[in-house]
Amino acid sequence: MVIVAAIDRSDRSNAIVREAARLGEAFDEPVEVVHVLTREEFVSLERTNVSETGEAVPVEGVVETAEGIAEEAIGRAGVTATAVGLLGDPADEIVEHAHDRDARYVVVAGRKRSPVGKALFGSVVQSVLLGAECPVVSLRTEADED
Numbered sequence: 001m002v003i004v005a006a007i008d009r010s011d012r013s014n015a016i017v018r019e020a021a022r023l024g025e026a027f028d029e030p031v032e033v034v035h036v037l038t039r040e041e042f043v044s045l046e047r048t049n050v051s052e053t054g055e056a057v058p059v060e061g062v063v064e065t066a067e068g069i070a071e072e073a074i075g076r077a078g079v080t081a082t083a084v085g086l087l088g089d090p091a092d093e094i095v096e097h098a099h100d101r102d103a104r105y106v107v108v109a110g111r112k113r114s115p116v117g118k119a120l121f122g123s124v125v126q127s128v129l130l131g132a133e134c135p136v137v138s139l140r141t142e143a144d145e146d
Contacts, residue, residue, distance in 0.1 A: 084097065
């Protein structure tokens, strides 16, 4: 089993990684920090790379980019964890990764949004809460309490 910390590029990442590390320590479980690059981000990276180098970006390169973002979050939080980079729909990839790794917990933090914003745009956190087979710890960070 593992503790999965699902992060994006926001300020909430530090809190997510630290909480996952606390859970990992409490349950003597390893922690995996997961960042998922969306298809749109992949296309953007691809366009940038092609215009700069004339070369296409291999999928492995995109996954390495996502893994690098996770590594940065681990470093900022100052904890021991494994970085995992994935490509696809964030909610689907997080839920699938948690299932594949037999996660004890998934740790996430959502953005504060209005009810209309939630209805129009959906929520990765909401999808993870509804789709995960294990308990999901959803953090409310200081930035959300404004």
